[in-house]
Amino acid sequence: MSASYLSEEHHIFRGAFRKFLEMEAYPFFEAWEDNGLIPRDFWRKMGENGFLCPWVDEAYGGLNADFAYSVIISEELERLGAGTVGIGLHNDIASPYIDSFGSKNQKEKWLPGCVTGDFITAIAMTEPGAGSDLSAIKTTAIRKGDFYIINGEKTFITNGIHSDLIILAVKTDPKAEPAHRGISLIVVEKDTPGFRKGKKLRKVGMHSQDTAELIFDDARVPVENLLGEEGKGFYYLMDKLQQERLMVAVSAQTAAEVMFEITKDYVQERKAFGSSISNLQTIQFRLAEMATEIEIGRTFLDKLITNHMNQLNIVTEVSMAKWWITEMAKRVASESMQLHGGYGYMEEYEIARRYRDIPVTSIYAGSNEIMKQIIAKNILKANTYKLE
Ligand SMILES: Cc1cc2nc3c(=O)[nH]c(=O)nc-3n(C[C@H](O)[C@H](O)[C@H](O)COP(=O)(O)OP(=O)(O)OC[C@H]3O[C@@H](n4cnc5c(N)ncnc54)[C@H](O)[C@@H]3O)c2cc1C
Numbered sequence: 373m374s375a376s377y378l379s380e381e382h383h384i385f386r387g388a389f390r391k392f393l394e395m396e397a398y399p400f401f402e403a404w405e406d407n408g409l410i411p412r413d414f415w416r417k418m419g420e421n422g423f424l425c426p427w428v429d430e431a432y433g434g435l436n437a438d439f440a441y442s443v444i445i446s447e448e449l450e451r452l453g454a455g456t457v458g459i460g461l462h463n464d465i466a467s468p469y470i471d472s473f474g475s476k477n478q479k480e481k482w483l484p485g486c487v488t489g490d491f492i493t494a495i496a497m498t499e500p501g502a503g504s505d506l507s508a509i510k511t512t513a514i515r516k517g518d519f520y521i522i523n524g525e526k527t528f529i530t531n532g533i534h535s536d537l538i539i540l541a542v543k544t545d546p547k548a549e550p551a552h553r554g555i556s557l558i559v560v561e562k563d564t565p566g567f568r569k570g571k572k573l574r575k576v577g578m579h580s581q582d583t584a585e586l587i588f589d590d591a592r593v594p595v596e597n598l599l600g601e602e603g604k605g606f607y608y609l610m611d612k613l614q615q616e617r618l619m620v621a622v623s624a625q626t627a628a629e630v631m632f633e634i635t636k637d638y639v640q641e642r643k644a645f646g647s648s649i650s651n652l653q654t655i656q657f658r659l660a661e662m663a664t665e666i667e668i669g670r671t672f673l674d675k676l677i678t679n680h681m682n683q684l685n686i687v688t689e690v691s692m693a694k695w696w697i698t699e700m701a702k703r704v705a706s707e708s709m710q711l712h713g714g715y716g717y718m719e720e721y722e723i724a725r726r727y728r729d730i731p732v733t734s735i736y737a738g739s740n741e742i743m744k745q746i747i748a749k750n751i752l753k754a755n756t757y758k759l760e
Contacts (some may be wrong), residue, residue, distance in 0.1 A: 375674040377440050377681055386444045392421055393452055401453050404580035405725070408572060410456065412489075412534065418459065421491030425467050432483035439681045443622055454729035455580030457623065458531040462486070465616045466493035466531075469539045469557065473600035473608050482537060482559070494535035496526040496586055497609065503528075504742050506541070506606065508627055511588060513542035515595065520544070520558060522591040524567070524696040528736075532584025533572050536562045540588075541609065544602045559597045566591030575727030595751050603672040614687050617694040624733045625669050628701040631726050632662050632677040635708040638723075642713070655711060659704035662704050669697045688750040695740040695747075705730045 373385070391759040396417050404410050418424050427442050428434025431725045435441075449456040467486040470478060470493075485491030500759055502508040511524025522542060530536070548554030560567055570585025600608060636659060639650040649655050681688045705727045709716035716723045734740045 375677065377674070377678045379440075382440050382444060382525045385441060386448065389423060389445060389448050394447060395453055397456075399596055401455075401580070405453070405455055407580075408579055409533065409582050410458070410580050412492075413549045415459070415489040415492060415534070419487060423488050424459075425463050425483070425486045426438050426469065426702075427464075428467075428483050428487050432479055432532070433487040434483070439677070443677055446619055446622050447626045450623045451630055453580065453725065454623065454627060455578045457578060458492075458534070458581050460619055460623065461495070461530050464619050465612070466495040466537075466539055468612060468615065469495070469599060469608065470537075470559070472612070473557065474559075477596070478559070484509075487538070488745075491533045491536040492531055493537045493539065494529050494531040495539045495541075496529045496532075497524060497541040498528050500527050506609065507555070508548065509541060509543060509555065512546050513539070513540075513544050513556065513558055513593070515544070518593060518595050520598070522558070522560070524588050525570075526586040526588075527570075528573065529584055531582060532586055533569060533582035535569075535747075538586060539599065540586075541605055547602065551604040553603050555607040555609075556602045557599040557608055558593055558731070559599060560588075560591065560593055561597070565592055566593050567725055575732075577725070577730070577732065597695075613738065614685075614690050615680065616677060617690045620733055620737045621673055621676070621690070621693040621697045624698045624701040625673050627726060627730055627733075628662075628666050628669065628697070628704040630747075631701075631708045631723060632659075632666055633703050633744070634723055634726075635662075636661070638715075639711055640739040649711075654720055658707055658711065662707055662740075665700045668702065669693075669700050673697065677689075684688045688747055691738075691743040691746045691750075694737065695734070695743040698730075698740060701730050701733065 396414060399587045422435055423445055427437045427439065428436035428562045430436050440743060445463060446460045449459055468484070470482050482491055486493060497509070498507055499509050499511060501510060509523065511526065513520040513522045540558050540560050542556055542558055544556040545554035566589050568587050570587050573585070575583055639655050639659070640648055642649050672693055676686055676689055708723050709727045712723050715721050718724060
């Protein structure tokens, strides 16, 4: 059944994007995984065909497309492989900061490049000593005349190697009380003196996704690169986390659906004791359980996508979806590998890659423990809970 937020145009767009990926990505994806990088050339092709930041206003080179197009792009990229997550991050997580909080000049300068793929974006909050506790970041940006002098280090940054523009969370007032009021967002351009990219990090999964450290050593950034107002960075980040976490839930849900399909096909083909293992009741029950959980996830998610498109505040519900769907996808990954027997543990079987890729979804974009903290806090504050 098609989701209520999807129109005929959305379905046509999905078909076109799938065809594009079949030509330009599927044949090469394994090589990208081996090389640990999606080539820049592919980003440019995505841009040329209108698949990067399609929501950007036409005035800045975009298509003014609604959020459902972003969901479709993200789902189709996840079907290809979770290593494409950086493209979704560029489209729907990092670039939107420029659109929401940038000045007209900043939008004119940067948004057209986000659409063409000339500018790949990253969002850098996490530091070696501060992840979940954002207010504890130590990277400072101290104003000296017309520049901010930035010092500090970020880690685990998606698109870190490719990035041309980094939305950087810094302390412009390191002594602020409470500490989060000292946080600001500054756009750092890749050729900034004093800024360098650290090593590409070796990860358990998502191998084609470039994740890196970023180092700032008296980096000089013009004051006009400040996004919005000084001291408002924490609030801007909170404002955008609803969409970020929703997109993680979209990817995890899609991954669960893909893993289920792969496994359903496998158990029908695989024979043991003279018959297909799909004839065994224990296998059938596990398929039934997975299918039920996947259906629950999809129903919940579709409702949240609609509510997000209607600009409702659904932070609590998105936090629920983020933790539950990512945990569900991890259960599906584990069951799917088990039902593949020894073949599931072999690299040439897709389920092996999927099994490696999925765990990080319950860690990044706010860990699942933090999601539960948000849910509990909001429910207790409102003293009620009812989904719109
Ligand atoms: C592949 C990958 C890509 C990433 N991409 C980016 C990116 O692009 N930009 C970016 O800024 N960051 C990125 N991150 C960082 C990610 O967001 C952090 O790893 C995450 O927020 C957790 O922070 P941490 O690793 O410092 O863990 P910690 O905060 O040290 O947490 C360790 C454990 O303690 C738990 N914990 C912490 N606080 C609490 C609490 N109050 N209550 C209960 N439990 C708690 C956590 O849930 C976790 O289980 C990425 C990480 C990975 C692995």
